[in-house]
Amino acid sequence: MEQEFNLAEELAKQPHLLEVPGNLLMKDGPEDYIGAVLCLRGTLYFKEAHTPLVREALCQCFDEFKRLAEPYLTWLWREEPPQGKPLTAYRDSKSLREMVRAMDEDDHLSFYYTSGKQSNDASAWYFDVFGMRGWEAKMxxxxxxxxxxxxxxxxxxxxxxxxxxxxxxxxxxxxxxxYAGNAFNLSVTNRDDNEPTEAFMAARMPGLDVGTAGLLANIPEFKPTRIKTVSWLTVLDQERLDLAGGLDALRAQLPASHFAFYDYGAGVVIQAGAYPYLGGDAEDSRPVPYVLLNHVLKGIRYETVGSLHGGSHDGELRLVGWSADQWLKRLDVDEREIAGWRARLLADEPSLDAASTLVERL
Incomplete structure (x- = not known):
């Protein structure tokens, strides 16, 4: 009898399988550091980072993250710190709350906590705050x-x-x-040299997120009331939820057997599927729950974000211009195909249950 594949056991045996050498697809690569690592990553876009109330909320988020991650954290990187050095070993760093309270509202909030052996290694345990200055917020x-x-x-x-x-x-x-789902974390200090790795993987794994959120957040294309993408978890504030037709309309189109909704106060978090997906089956590599969620939210998705990566140096693969726009559309299917995708969802994909959802789902 064939033994059932156990992902957790295999990952425990060979954790380095998820790591990619630095500069792998650059002209002079690879180099001796971890350039990218596959993980489960969440991204939230919010406002008022210069205010004491939101800064305390960020510290509370880190408090909760630390309960999971603290034994593994090794480095703290900062951009333009008003005090101290850009790089500190985690064990020697002050608490996030202490550093934040010492900052002025016009200081740039920039904290990258990583778990790599080397300070420039990409790591799967990761916490990053990119907060705008007060004077920028007031504009x-x-x-x-x-x-x-x-x-x-x-x-x-x-x-x-x-x-x-x-x-x-x-x-x-x-x-x-x-949004939250599978992603490749890139080296904090060598993002540009490892974006080709992310682009290469994204072409083969449509469940991946791509791009650097801190760079995307304030480009002109990101301003309208739309969303970048859908994933295992997708956040819609009330304005975006209303533009998408409202909660009742979304629930009517997304079967409760495979989609869960959670109230977060300012809107909803939508869970698409029992677990995060990298891809679909051999016939079509797109994850079925993501395709169906993308279809109902396509009307509020950005048509373009300009580029997701920086420009090429020697012709290496990057998601810029047209290719970035195609990535945004990677889950699109024709309306006539939706019935088939719904049938695949109900026939082939695992249903949500108590082991895969939180009790407060709506």
């Missing part, structure tokens, strides 16, 4: 970002912990939009 249209991630092995062993963390963080920050 209007400001948007800040919180990102955090956990290893895939951790998710396999603790299937509700990340979902709990994501929902609690959304309730604290009242984000406008956001």
């Amino acid at each position: 209007g249209d400001e948007l800040s970002v919180l990102e955090f991630s956990v290893p895939l092995l951790y998710q396999e062993q603790n299937p509700l912990s990340f979902l709990r963390l994501f929902l609690d963080s959304a309730r604290r920050l009242a984000p406008e939009q956001g």
Whole structure:
């Protein structure tokens, strides 16, 4: 009898399978550091990062993240710190709350907590705050970002912990939009050199998120009331929810057997499927729950975000211009095909149950 494949066991045996050498697809690569690592990552876009109330909420988000991650954290990177150095070993760093309270509202909130052996290694345990300055916020249209991630092995062993963390963080920050699913974390200090790896993987894994959220947040294309993408978890504030037809309309189109809705105060978090997807089956690599969610939210998705990566140096693969727009559309299907996708969902995909959802689902 063929033994059933156990993902958690395989990841525990060979955790390095999810790591990619640095600069792998650059002309002079590879180099001796971890350039990218596959993980489960959440991203929230929110406002008012310069205010004491939101800064305390960010500290509370990190408090909750630390309960999962602290034994693994090794480095803290900061951009333009008003005090101290850009790089500190985690064990020698002050608490996030202490550092934040010492900052002026016009100081740039920039904290990248990582778990790599080397300071420039990409890591699966990751917590990143990119907060706008007060004077920028007062000019209007400001948007800040919180990102955090956990290893895939951790998710396999603790299937509700990340979902709990994501929902609690959304309730604290009242984000406008956001998403969570599989992604490749890139080296904090060498993003540009590892974007080709992300682009290569995204072409083969349509369930992946791509792009650097902190860079996307304040480009002109990101300003309208739309969303970047759908994923395992997708955040819609009330304005976006209304533009999508409202909660009742979405629930009528998305079967409760495979989609869960959670109230986060400022809107809803939608869970698409029992677990995060990298891809679909051999016939079509697009995840079925993501395709169906994308279809009902396509009307509020950005048509373009300009580019998701920086420009090419030597012709290496990047998601820029047209290719970035195609990535946004990667889950699109014709209306005439939707009945078939719904049939596949009900026949082939696992249903939600108590082991894959939180009790407060709507």
